[in-house]
Amino acid sequence: MTIRANGIHWSRGSQSILGGVDFDPKPGETVGLIGPNGSGKSSLLRILAGIVAPDEGTVTLDGSAMKSMRRRQIARRIAMVDQHSDTDVDISVQGVVSLGRIPHQGMFGGDSAVDARAVARALEQTGMTSKSHRMWHTLSGGERQRVQIARALAQEPTELLLDEPTNHLDIQHQLDILALVSDLPLTSFIALHDLNLAAMFCGRIVVLREGTIVAVGTPAEVITKELVQDVYNVQADVGLDDTGTYPQVTYRRRRVPPSVARMSASERT
Numbered sequence: 408m409t410i411r412a413n414g415i416h417w418s419r420g421s422q423s424i425l426g427g428v429d430f431d432p433k434p435g436e437t438v439g440l441i442g443p444n445g446s447g448k449s450s451l452l453r454i455l456a457g458i459v460a461p462d463e464g465t466v467t468l469d470g471s472a473m474k475s476m477r478r479r480q481i482a483r484r485i486a487m488v489d490q491h492s493d494t495d496v497d498i499s500v501q502g503v504v505s506l507g508r509i510p511h512q513g514m515f516g517g518d519s520a521v522d523a524r525a526v527a528r529a530l531e532q533t534g535m536t537s538k539s540h541r542m543w544h545t546l547s548g549g550e551r552q553r554v555q556i557a558r559a560l561a562q563e564p565t566e567l568l569l570d571e572p573t574n575h576l577d578i579q580h581q582l583d584i585l586a587l588v589s590d591l592p593l594t595s596f597i598a599l600h601d602l603n604l605a606a607m608f609c610g611r612i613v614v615l616r617e618g619t620i621v622a623v624g625t626p627a628e629v630i631t632k633e634l635v636q637d638v639y640n641v642q643a644d645v646g647l648d649d650t651g652t653y654p655q656v657t658y659r660r661r662r663v664p665p666s667v668a669r670m671s672a673s674e675r676t
C-alpha cells in the first residue's frame with residue numbers, strides 16, 4: 408500500500424481549490440500530475456505530503472489516516488520537493504542534502520556512517536558530488552533544483568512528491584532526473600507541465616482541471632489530441648515515439664488574431 412487520497416476537498420476563502428479528489432496509486436508507480444496553471448497540482452501535492460490538511464476527505468498512508476500520524480513518522484516515508492525551496496541561511500550543498508537525514512535521526516543523532524552513505528549516494532545520483540562543498544547561495548537555479556532533489560533522495564523515502572522538478576533544468580538534466588526518479592523503487596507523484604516528459608517517464612497520468620480529476624490512465628490512454636484541446640485549449644497532433652511506446656505531442660502554432668497582430672509591440676505589453 409502507499410499514499411491514497413479519498414474525497415479531498417480544500418478551499419481558501421470562497422475559492423474551491425480541490426473539489427473532491429480520489430486517487431489510489433499502485434505502490435512503486437510513477438504518477439504524472441498534469442493540468443493547466445492553477446488547476447490544483449501543487450495544492451494536491453502539499454496535501455498528500457501532509458503539509459496542509461484538507462477541509463474534507465482523508466489522506467492515508469498504508470491505510471492509516473495521515474492526520475493521526477506524527478510529523479516525524481510521515482517524514483520517514485514521504486519526501487517532497489516543492490517549487491520554491493530556498494534559504495537565507497549560509498549552508499553548503501552537503502549541509503542541505505544532510506537535512507534529508509533528520510527524520511531518521513534520534514535525539515542524539517543517527518548512525519553517522521549510514522547518514523553519510525545516504526548523502527553521498529544522493530549527491531552522486533543527482534550529479535552534485537563535485538559541488539558538495541559549494542555554498543547554496545552560489546548555485547545556479549538548476550543546481551539548486553538538483554540539490555533539493557538530492558535532499559529528498561537522502562531522506563530515503565518510500566513516497567516521493569516532486570512539484571515541477573524539471574523547472575530550471577537543461578534538457579540533459581531533465582531527462583536524467585526523470586529517468587532516475589522513474590527507475591527508483593518508490594511511489595512518486597510528479598507535477599509536470601511538459602506533456603512529452605510526462606508521457607516518457609510516468610506509468611500513469613492524472614489530469615487536473617479546476618481542482619478535479621478529469622482523466623486518469625496510462626500516457627497513451629490520457630494524452631490525446633482531444634484532451635490537449637479540451638483541457639489546455641491548444642491544438643496539437645499526438646503520435647507515438649520511434650519505439651511506438653509512448654505518445655508524443657506536437658503543438659500547432661496559434662494564429663495571432665488579426666486585431667492583436669495590428670497592435671504595435673508597445674500596445675501589446
Ligand SMILES: Nc1ncnc2c1ncn2[C@@H]1O[C@H](COP(=O)(O)OP(=O)(O)OP(=O)(O)O)[C@@H](O)[C@H]1O
Nearest residue numbers: 419422424442443444445446447448449450451598
Ligand atoms: N494558500 C492559498 N491561498 C489562497 N489561494 C491559494 C492558496 N494556494 C493555492 N491557491 C490557489 O489555488 C489554485 C491552485 O493553485 P496550485 O498552486 O495548486 O495550482 P497548480 O496547478 O500547481 O498551478 P501551476 O501550474 O501554476 O503551478 C490557484 O488559483 C491558487 O491561486
